[in-house]
Amino acid sequence: MPVLDVRAFNRVRPAFGGAVLLALAVVAGTAPPDQAAPAYRCSRSVQTIDDAGYSGPWPDDWEMTVRVCAARSGPTLRTYAEARWDGPAYQALDDPTILDGARLRVQIRQRDGAVVASQDSSGIESRMEDSNGQGGHNGTFRTPTLSHRAAPGAHADAVLLLDWHGDGRGYSSYQYGSSPVV
Template identity: 40%
Template sequence: MRKLTSVSVVVSAALTAGMVAAAPASAGGYRCSSSTRELDTPQYDGPWPDNWRVTTTLCAKRSKGRVYAYARVRWDGPNGALGGGFTNDAYFLVRIRAAGKVKASKRFHGIESRWDHSDSNGNYNGSYRTGTVSWKGRTAAVAAGSLNLEWADDGKGFRSTSFTSSPRV
């Protein structure tokens, strides 16, 4: 009986640890989801790696009848061999969606000034946290978002890349 109890405790601890690890990331009552996308630099077709690995965490919380949402964006871009000036403009769009409809949204252009600037080693890596969007409502809602880039020299205007929405709040 003692062996069975030990096994039960170990299995129970393992399951509990797994559940904790699978829970959404949160900070200050926010419920968050992260997702990653690979973006190609469209104006470059040479021998150097030119992809951007973009990870976005979308977060939402409900407090006193309001929903609050924001995004944290991190990217690992190409090295300095490609030069700079990748985009003409950029913004991150944060939306609060409820019942399949956009209830509030805001464009955050602050990401553009960071996107095209390399570090002292010529690497285009960076991060940006948007401001917070809010909406007064009782319906279950999520934070949704997209990175919108107007790549330089490709003539196709803004290209939008969406990321996984936050859990419902």
């Protein structure tokens, strides 16, 4: 907190000086109130996704849980998505050939379903290809927060886009449920 230098006020008449010093002390000690963080409301959905690039005898399903959260601050809707997965155990550790690409897209939709803003996050690919010391692929990824003006009744949703290595089909999309309306 800054120190208030009152030397200049020593010349103020005593009848008025005390009130000025008190007022300055109150103003100097008062900071603007912190704006409260918006209260996020979230929904969660789960899908079991097959690794389309693998057709061997071992289990290859990924259980993907995506939580979509949204909050309103005046006319602005803020949203993010967080993915958690329980993937299979592959022989190779930290295998960069599981996916050719992966993105987690978060979208803001108006009440009528029209997308007014979207943001893709590609950092999920390397996280999904990382493993623990036994080859298990479990982890989490959170998108940056997307902010956009949206009318009342708007909500957010997420789409997981995966391009499995070796399947030749390009990106497959997996739609995840929407946040509560905010």
